[in-house]
Structures are given as C-alpha cells and as structure tokens.
Amino acid sequence: MEQFLQVLLSGLATGSIYALAAIGFTLVWQAAQTVNFAQGEFVMVPAFFVLVAMNMGMPFWLAMIIAMLVSVFLLGYLFKRAIVEPMQRQGHGNSLSLIIVTMALAILLKESVKEFYGAEAQPYPALMSSETWNIGGAIISVTDVLHLVISLGVVLLLTLFLDRTRTGRAMQATAQNPGVAEILGVDTNRMILYTFLINAALASLASFLITPVYLAKFSNGEYLGLIAFIAAIVGGFNQIRGALAGGLLIGVLDNMVATYLTAEYRAAIPLLLLIVVILFKPEGLLGTSEGRSV
C-alpha cells in the first residue's frame, strides 16, 4: 500500500508538469489552429534564461522574473509577430507549413542553447526546499505538492479567466469563429496575441518546476514535448481541463506500469494510450468533437 501511494503521488507530481506543457498545445491550437512542435523547447529555454541571469549575479527569484518576462517576449510576442503572423498573412497559417516552421524553430532553439550553454546538463536550483512529508508511509516532497497545486491552480484560474472575464470570452469567441468575433467588435488579433503570451508564461512556469528534476539540458524539450503532445491528444486537444487530465493520466500510468508491470517497456505506454484514444475516442477523454470544412 505504501508503495502504491508513493508511486501514485510521484506520478501525479510528474504528470502535473506534463499537463502544464500540454495546456500550451491546446492554447496555441485554439488561437492559431496549429500544433506548436517547439512547445517542448519553449519549456526548456526559460530555465537557461534563469541560469544566465543568475550568472550575471541576480538572485534566483529575480532571475526567474526576468526569465519569465524575456520568455513571454521572445516565445510569446516575437513568436506570434515574427513567425505566425507572416505565415498567416501569406495564407500558410492553417496549413502544414506553420507546423513545419515550428519544427524548425524547435531545432533552432535546441541547437542555440547547445552552442551558447554547452551540451552538458547543468544543476538548477529547486523552487522549494527539499523538505519531505510522510503520508501513509509514502514520502512526498514539498516540491511535488507544489507541482500539483500549481497545475491545478493554473487550470482553475485559466478556466475562470476564459469563462468569467470579458477578455476571456472574447478569446473564446476568437478561437471558435474569428470572422464572427471580428464582426462583433472583438480585436481578434489582440486576443490571439494574449493566447500566445499566456502560453509562453505557462511554459516558463513549467520550466521552473521541471528543471530541478530534469536538470537544465538543451535536449529536455524532445521528450517533454512529445509527452505533452500525447497528453493533450489523450485529454482532448481543444480543452484545457483535458490537457490536465491527459498529463496526470500519463504521469500516473507511466509510474504504475514501471512498478507493477514492466520497467523495460514503460516508454511505450504513452504511445499505446495514444493509439487506443485515437481509435476509440479521437476527440480525447474530455475533448469535444469539432467539424471543419475541407
């Protein structure tokens, strides 16, 4: 029982990080109808901004604030203005071209970090103390709990923001039908920009949470991006709460399988889950069906 609880809590903590990255996929999908395959790298890069700021002598908390601002500007504003908008203006916005561009962006970010900071993993300070709690024989760290609380909090706040505020409803209207939203006076361009900025801020948050566990390394985004993508599909690509469910499910399932079934094939589990969901519930566990004209 202790082991089960330990694995469950650890799985939830890991899954909550996947969820934060997966939310980014759903946000960008809703705003730009594209899949951002650089999402994993968006989570990897802010940690290096923190390390650079700390190397410049800033305290950890200030370095995180600076890193988040820089990330929001570079990975949110600049990504939208310099990459997404020009592609959309040229009529490639909803096509495969934009997806391929995000793949190229992922390589660019990864290789740039490698060139600038080296290929070796770097130690990264933990957000919280290494204090642990004993819950029914299972040991869980303050950091694990923080991961879970932040992920749940983000989903709650984001849902409230989208449902209860004028800006949030305008963003939803833009996501559902930009043409009609524009006729109704919504500044759709601004709403889409907000979505990209929120995505960059969430990616930074995920970066600050996961890097103490993963260690700061240029290649972190590869695995994280893949798992978050799968989590978003499993949960429902068009639902924020779906991304949360998908992330948590994969985190728990991965740990449970490695403990009770097979450690050797644990990497295959998310992929198997993806196949099953696509076969039997293609809209995702909490997603809704969307019709599109072709």
Added chain:
Amino acid sequence: MNRRTIIGLAASAMMLGTSCIPSFAEDPIKIGAVVELSGGGAVAGTNYRDGAMLAAKEINASGGVLGRQLEVTQYDTATDPQTSRALVQKAIDEGAYAIWGTVYSSSTIVNMMVAQQAGVPQITGSEAPNITAQGNPYIFRSSYGAQKGVPALTAYFKDTLGAKKVAVAWVNNEFGKGGHDVFIEEMKKAGIEVAADIPSEAGAADFASDVARIKDSGADAVFVYLHEEESARFLREAHKQAIPQPLVGEVTLTGQKVIELAGEAANGAVAHVGLTADAPLETFQNFGKAFEAEYGRTADHNAIKGYVSAYMLKYGTEKAGEVDREKFINTMHGLCLTAEEAPGLLLDTCWDDAGEMSRASFIMEVKDGKQVVTGTVPAN
C-alpha cells in the same frame, strides 16, 4: 669536370636528396576524435574530448610523437551509434592514423568494425565487456572493461556490507547490459540473491517507481549502473524517498559531474573507480590540476580516459619506432608500461592481446560533496 659542373651536380644531388626525404616526415599525425559531444552522452564525450585535447596539447608542446605534431579533428556522434559509424569512416577517409573514442559502448560496438576493416587502431573509452571479446585486434581500452571492474565490487558487497540480497538499477543499453550481466553472475557466484532487477532507458528522468521498488525489495544494498545524468537523477530521487540501503556503483556513481548535479543527494554513494583525479597519487593529482587550469572545472573519469587515450597513442607509436598502424597494434598487444617511464598513463598499465587494460583501481565514497578514496584494489 669544371667548377660549374661540380656545383651543378652538387645542387642537383642536394635537390634529389631533399626530394628523397619522405614528404610526410614533418606532416602532422592526423587523429579522429569521434566522441559524444551532444545527445545523452554529451557529459561523458565532452569530458573525454577535453582530456584527450589536453594531452594532445602537452604532447605537441613537448615535441610531438616521433617529432611529428598531433592534428586532432573532432567529430560529434550526437550519441547515435549509426552516426558514430559514419563518422569513424569519415575520419578514416580524411587520413586518420588512429581513432580516439567513442565513449558509449552502444556506439563503439557498432563503429569499431569500420576501423577494423580499414586497419585503423582505435582507442576507446567504452567499458562494455563484449568490446574486447570480438577478436578485433585494432581496439584498445583506455580503462578496463566492466568484466574487470564489477567483480572488484563483489568483496565489497559480501564482506564490507555483508549483503545477502541486492537490488540492481541499470541503464538498458550496451554499457548497462554489460555491467548488469557481469554483476548478476558475480552475485550468483558469491551466493547473494538479486531481490530487484530494474532497467531504465538512457536519458530517463523519472526514477520514482524504480526507487520505490528498490525500497520495498528487501535488498540490503543497491548496485547502481547508470550514466552520469541518470545517476544524478536516481540519487536525488533516492534521497527524496529516504532509501535506507547503501548505494554502490561502478565508476559513474561518484563522478564529479554526478556530485555537481545531485548535490547533497550524492553524499554516501560509493563506487569502484578505475580512474579518478582524487587518487592519492602525484600523477593523478598533477593531471587534475592541469585539467582544472585548462577548463576551469574538475576532471572526471572520462576526462582521464581521454587523456590516457592520447598518451597510449604516443607511447605505443614511439615503442613501435615509427608511425605505422600495424606496428602500433603489434606493439600494444602485451605491452606493460610503468608510470615512471610513461607518466601520461598515470599508473602502471598493461594491455593484453585483446586490447583489454589492467591497472590498479580505487573504492571511492562521496563525503560532504567530495570524492574520497577509501580503498585501493590491485590490478586484476
């Protein structure tokens, strides 16, 4: 014969004589350093490369090898075995006299055949037992294989720790499988039960379930056989879950990079290490200081492998008497060199006919974030 004819003949003879001197006498000796500079093996490969480059710099500064400078070209395998194979071929096509690397066994086992077919000596930092069991006369180790290293731990588990049951956490690739198989065999011989046998993938980040299983396995001690970054993550998770069993590894577990990444979680980890800059010997300490002065960081065992690789090439070639690949490999097989005559090797070292290395080794423990030598194991 008038004076003009004599001068003309003399000049012609001089020109002829000059042209008869082999044109490559002053040419540099080309070396292909095929290493993991990116991907999962970047820590190991970068350290190996830096150690080798430091040695090459020293060798060139002291007159080179048989009067010729070393010209080292670096090739990044991205920790991909197939890429490493292509790059070994590229290095050979570009005229490499010898290959240094790779460090990851899963790459070496693939690319060593290319060097063998071309008749090019290869000095590797890999430790999987099967590398020197293929009958390849061109492969040489710069550290001994797991089949020599892991058995040195048997006495530690049995006598020092008094273990009746052990758990094994290992990385599921060529390197990990080699060490794992040797360890399981050794435990069987020693009458120690393996209570948990847990593989993980290279690059794994989440060790929560592995540690939870080990904790509940009833093992008295744990053998950890992972790469550097995974070792650090494992140690952090073990520290978090307050695992009571002693953690013992072979080489990587107490590496400097692991200590840096794992922080206080590395304290108490024990490993059998063939190469460490903290060895209580002047040669190792001098190397450690030179490496730190050059790169501003502490050398780990992979850096020492790289350093030793370069000096193996120098001493082997000089013993052979000329820059000749066949003479080099014939000289290296069965060669024994003392640290006095070959200080670049840091310790008295021998190679057998398979290219396997023999030398003394150390038991290390991490105390207060530092590697401390707690015992010496004689050469086997």
